[in-house]
Amino acid sequence: MFRADTHCHTTFSDGAFEPIALVEKALAAGLLGLSFTDHDDASAYVAAKERADQLGFALAPGVELSCLEEGQSVHILGYGFDVAEMGGVVADYKRQRNERNSQMLAKLASFGMPIELSELPSCGSLGRPQIALRMVEKGYVRSFREAFEEWIGDGRPAFAQVERSSVREGIAQIHSAGGLAVLAHPHLVRPEHLLRKLLTYDFDGIEGRYGDFTTDRFVAIGQEKGWLVTGGSDFHGVGKRKERLGSSWSDEETFRRLQEGIG
Ligand code: AMP
Ligand code: FE
Ligand code: FE
Ligand code: ZN
Numbered sequence: 001m002f003r004a005d006t007h008c009h010t011t012f013s014d015g016a017f018e019p020i021a022l023v024e025k026a027l028a029a030g031l032l033g034l035s036f037t038d039h040d041d042a043s044a045y046v047a048a049k050e051r052a053d054q055l056g057f058a059l060a061p062g063v064e065l066s067c068l069e070e071g072q073s074v075h076i077l078g079y080g081f082d083v084a085e086m087g088g089v090v091a092d093y094k095r096q097r098n099e100r101n102s103q104m105l106a107k108l109a110s111f112g113m114p115i116e117l118s119e120l121p122s123c124g125s126l127g128r129p130q131i132a133l134r135m136v137e138k139g140y141v142r143s144f145r146e147a148f149e150e151w152i153g154d155g156r157p158a159f160a161q162v163e164r165s166s167v168r169e170g171i172a173q174i175h176s177a178g179g180l181a182v183l184a185h186p187h188l189v190r191p192e193h194l195l196r197k198l199l200t201y202d203f204d205g206i207e208g209r210y211g212d213f214t215t216d217r218f219v220a221i222g223q224e225k226g227w228l229v230t231g232g233s234d235f236h237g238v239g240k241r242k243e244r245l246g247s248s249w250s251d252e253e254t255f256r257r258l259q260e261g262i263g
Contacts, residue, residue, distance in 0.1 A: 002252035004033030004058060005245055007077065007184070007207065007232020011121075012047070013038035013064075014129035016237035019048035022245070023057055029246045033255050035062035037077055037184075037232070040093035041125040042086040060259040061086070064184060065093060065174070068164035070194055073154070074183075076170045077207065077230070080261025081179025089173045094125060096162050101126055103160035104152060111151070111158060113140040128152050129239055144239050171202050179261045180204040182230050186218050205230050205258075209248040228254050 009015030010022055017025060019036060026034050034057070036044035042063040052059045063078045063086055078086065105115055113135065120130050132147035141147045151158040165173070171181040182205035189195040199221060208219035209231030222229040231248035250258065 002032050002255070003030070003246060003249040004035065004060070004252075004255040005031055005233050005235065005248070006033075006035040006060065006062065006079070006230050006250045006255065006258060007037050007064070007210075007248075008034065008235040008245060009038055009064075009237075010036050010044040011123060012036070012041045012044040013123065013125040014127055014236055014238075019044040020051045022235075023048050023052050023055065023059075025245055027055060027057060029244075031246045031249065033058035033060065033250075035060040035079055035232075035255075035258060037062040037064040039064050039125050039127060040066055040090045040097060041123075042078075042081070042083055042090060043124060045083060058255065058259070060255060061179070061261075062258075063090065063174075065090075065170045066097075066164060067167045067170040068161070069167045069198070071161075072190065072194055073161075073164075074167050074189065074194075074198065075185065076167060076174065076203075077182040077184045077205075077232075078170075078174035078177070078179045079182065079258035081174060081177035082261075085177035086174075086179070089177060090125075093165070096164050097125060097127060100160050100162045101131070103162070104128070104131060104158055107158040107160060108135075108140075108151065113138070113151075113158075129236070133238070167198060167201060175202075175262065180228070180258060182207055182228065182258075185210050185234065187215050199225075204228060205254075207232060210234065211243055212247050214248070228257060230254055230258070 205228030206222040208229040
């Protein structure tokens with residue numbers, strides 16, 4: 001049976017595996033397709049496409065945009081867009097990230113936990129997970145989890161937020177690059193009224209299957225709206241959660257539509 005994991009991260013954002021290594025890992029896990037959905041970066045697809053073609057393995061261009069709505073972080077998955085056009089879109093998101101990283105590093109330094117930008121990996125899309133790992137390496141905290149819970153998690157003392165694109169803007173940017181927009185891990189959206197508002201937006205799909213579970217409510221909402229219902233593991237290969245690549249997946253018809261984008 002065709003199964004494609006349409007939510008995972010590579011070293012181009014906060015994942016532990018290079019794009020080609022992830023393709024090989026996916027094949028070994030019995031998957032036939034993947035979409036890399038790095039935070040605010042869409043270049044892993046380009047890095048792995050040739051190798052995937054050689055292996056007869058399917059890839060769909062993907063990204064996970066970090067938007068802000070009512071002060072809450074909302075993740076939007078984009079698929080099947082023109083990769084070069086998406087490169088232009090994510091340039092702004094990366095600038096927002098860099099500004100926020102600088103603010104968080106300044107706060108950490110003020111709490112006696114200095115980290116230089118040069119100590120962090122030089123990846124396309126740097127964020128809190130890489131900062132958390134460095135905090136562990138430098139002995140500032142005992143674990144990745146503690147870094148978030150005590151310091152850099154939402155609302156914690158060394159957390160910073162900057163102006164970011166709204167969800168409507170994010171969806172429009174994905175559409176104008178020829179892609180489809182999918183609401184990522186809707187079960188994590190709080191509060192409920194924000195979720196209800198998001199569900200009135202112009203999404204093309206919803207991630208009703210995530211990791212080791214399926215949320216019937218979101219599968220039903222997706223079907224009712226005529227949206228695609230996607231599934232992905234959100235595999236990072238590093239960090240506090242123990243995700244398994246392919247734990248959730250998109251079926252063949254859904255994947256083909258994600259690959260095509262708005263066509
Ligand atoms: P950023 O994009 O820099 O805001 O970092 C967000 C990423 O950090 C998420 O996509 C997760 O991979 C990870 N993350 C967020 N909150 C937590 C948490 N409380 N514990 C562990 N990882 C987290
Ligand atoms: Fe992440
Ligand atoms: Fe996410
Ligand atoms: Zn993700």
